[in-house]
Amino acid sequence: MPPELKPLQPDFVDGENNRVILDAAYALHGRIDLGESVRAILERHGDSTLLLPMSARSGGGGIFQVTPPTGSTVVGLSIEPSASPSPTLAEDADVTALALDDIVICPARDWIYAGAAVSLDQLNQALAELVGPGYRVLGADLTSYAYAQVGATFMTGGMGPQRRYFSDSVTAAALYDGERTRRLEGEELADHAATYGWTGIVQAVCCRYSRLPSNEVAFVLPVDSEPGFLAALLERLAPWCFLDGSDGEVVNRQGDSDMILGIEHVTLESMEPMLAQGTDNTASRRAAELAAKCRAAGCDGLVFVNGCTEGDADAFLMSLLDDGSEDCPTIAGIDLEHSEVFRDPEEMRALREGIPFAARTQAPRGKYVFKGHTDATVRLDPEHTGDQALSLWRINREYVESLAAYFENTPGVDGQVLVYGHMNPWGVDPHNRLTLASNSRDAFDHAMAFARECTHQYYRGLDRLCRQGGAWLVGGEKGACSEREILAAFDSQSTAPAALVRKFERQRRVIRAARRQFNWRALPPYGDACA
Ligand SMILES: Cc1cc2nc3c(=O)[nH]c(=O)nc-3n(C[C@H](O)[C@H](O)[C@H](O)COP(=O)(O)OP(=O)(O)OC[C@H]3O[C@@H](n4cnc5c(N)ncnc54)[C@H](O)[C@@H]3O)c2cc1C
Known part of the structure; x- marks a missing residue:
């Protein structure tokens, strides 16, 4: 050895x-x-x-x-992660020659090379240290950024509140395919993205980076989960959410650099697993305070908004107001009395991320247990954000209400749907977290079949919304794992979203051509493994 x-x-x-x-x-x-x-x-x-x-x-x-x-x-x-990689600057680098913990930055090209062991956080930290504050790889903002590694995240198709695939920022990768290490780029690179290591081991990646404004803005608003309410909020914030980086500098739709990078929604119900942990840590205590503010505002949820600006954070916030001259300032009609601005964006991030973490790691009691979530991201049309968001949230409400009614009327099944998701109109994904538990195999199987049909109806509803024009069903944040479930919602490939079918066919081709050593785990219809 x-x-x-x-x-x-x-x-x-x-x-x-x-x-x-x-x-x-x-x-x-x-x-x-x-x-x-x-x-x-x-x-x-x-x-x-x-x-x-x-x-x-x-x-x-x-x-x-x-x-x-x-x-x-x-x-x-x-x-294995590296506690302290040592980034260096260079003219260029060979992606196939990188060690697992190397970081090489090429400022002349706006490229950063990183070995597969480097975490998303280490990637952006290296840019901040060696190139300057504000330089970041788009899409490296997964909630798990502190530990999720770059090689793996190219392979999972992961995305965070920005709703941009990290793999879209990858311009080249080195893949060990069981025989040799190959350089992937262009279409071949895209074909391997989000395929879960079913084609080999990513040894290193090269990512394009961008300069974003260096002053972070973070605030939370109480919201009502009524579709009309959420749609009005998205319509108001949309001009700062659709970004264009084609000329090197990233700008919003109005051509200036103030931008919103994430709009994350949690319902009061989805905060309960975290609140149940007690208030003996800062995040739980802050969550309890925000929940109280939310109730005082007569709302049933919160949205955490984060963005960045070259100017002053307060001036950016003022620009979002419906009417800056009013005594009671509002954003999309939401009275800001119960909102909160975080002077430390890290504090808001910890809170925003602690809520889903507590929800996803709940331990439901029962002999048979299922944990999962809906996973489909829809990019709204910047010209019709309000109308499309309204339809999308109505489709989502139908999904949640069908399951809630089923759980209420089905003895022997303990089920719950917690809504906490991504509302950035660049990629909306309500991310309904479903937990099912039962001691009866029959009851569990029946509940699973019902939940699956609801999920499929939900995906078909999203597809119908997109076919009406303007919106785009981008895919899931779990790459092939989410998209196989989206595709299963349709009778045949001819009725499924065409772009997803094309992506699936390209991925399946490289997975089937890969070595058995790696593709043995590929789930149907990509491969023939048993989950
Ligand atoms: C608290 C929490 C928050 C999360 N938040 C998000 C989120 O916001 N968005 C999101 O999309 N996901 C999220 N995830 C899921 C997860 O963090 C992502 O999928 C992430 O990309 C996985 O990175 P990892 O390093 O943990 O990979 P692993 O979990 O170790 O591996 C993931 C997959 O990639 C394969 N793989 C790993 N390394 C390589 C490699 N070098 N080459 C080839 N294949 C490889 C593995 O076989 C596996 O199939 C979250 C998870 C947790 C626990």
Whole structure:
């Protein structure tokens, strides 16, 4: 075994607290030779060994829980994080020659190269330190940015509040395909994005970066979950949400640099798992205060808005007001009396991220348990944001109400839909988190079938909305894993959203052509694995 290849405990829990047990696992660090390591593993565990790339293991959706073929050996290859990578500046770099923890910035090209072990946070920190504040890779804002790694996030199709795929900022990648390390770019690169490591191991990526205004703005507004209310808010904020970076500088639709990068919605109900933890930490205490403000405003939810400006944060906020001269200032009719501006955007981020974290890691009681969420992002038309947001939230309400009625009338099933999602009109995804538990197999199966049909109806509703013109069903934030579920909602490929079908066909082609060592985990219809 190469000395850098260290054995690891072969069991772990994923981002949704699911336990995963492998036959063996090894840690990969720094300047390791992937080809040599894999050859050594095959020598020790047998030529037919199946491989499982792992990074921070925060991926959800049961992605690590695929059942291997009987009698096979599964070995995890863990791309270990580096506590302190040392970024350097250069004219250019070779993506296939990077170590797992290298960071090389090429300011003349606005490119940053990073080994697969680098986290999204380390990527942006390196830019802030070596290029300047405000320089960032678009789409590197996943809620899990502190630990999610760049190689993995190219492979998950992840996106954060900006609702931009991180993989869209990747201009080249080095992929170890079981035989050699190849440079991917152009269409071939796009075909491998969001395919979950089913085609190989990403060794490094090259990303395009942009300059964003350096003053962050963060505030929270109480909202009502009525579709009309949410639609009016999105229409008001839309001019700052649709961004254009084609000329290097990123600007909003009005051509200036004030911008909104995220509008995250939580309902009071979805805050309950966090509030139930008590108020012995700052985030829970702040959540309790905001929940109280929300109730005082007669609302049932909050939206966390974050953006950035070259000017003064207060001036940016003033520009969002319906009418700056009023005594009681409002945004989309929302009285700002119960709003709150965060002088420290990190504090708001911690709160905004703590709420979904508590909700997704709840441990429902029951012999049979399901945890998941709807996952489809719709980009609204900047000219018709209000109308389209209204239709979208009506479709969403139908989904939530159908399931709520089912749970209320079905004894033996403990079910819940928590609405906390992404409202940025550049990519709206209400992200309804569904938790189901039952001690009866029959009741559980029945509830699962009902929930699946509701989800499919929801996806078909979104597709109908997009077909009316202007809006675009972009896909899911779990890449192939979300899109296989969206495609399953349609009778045939001819009735499914055409752009998603094309993406699926391209991905399936590279997955099917990949080595068995990697594509054994590919879920149907991309491959033939059993979840
Ligand atoms: C609290 C929390 C918040 C989250 N927030 C978001 C969010 O805002 N948006 C979002 O989209 N997701 C989110 N996620 C899910 C998850 O963080 C993302 O999917 C992220 O991209 C996974 O990164 P990771 O390093 O943990 O990868 P892992 O979970 O280790 O791996 C994910 C997948 O990629 C494969 N893989 C890992 N490394 C490589 C590699 N080097 N080469 C090839 N394949 C590889 C794995 O086999 C697996 O299929 C969240 C998860 C948690 C726990």
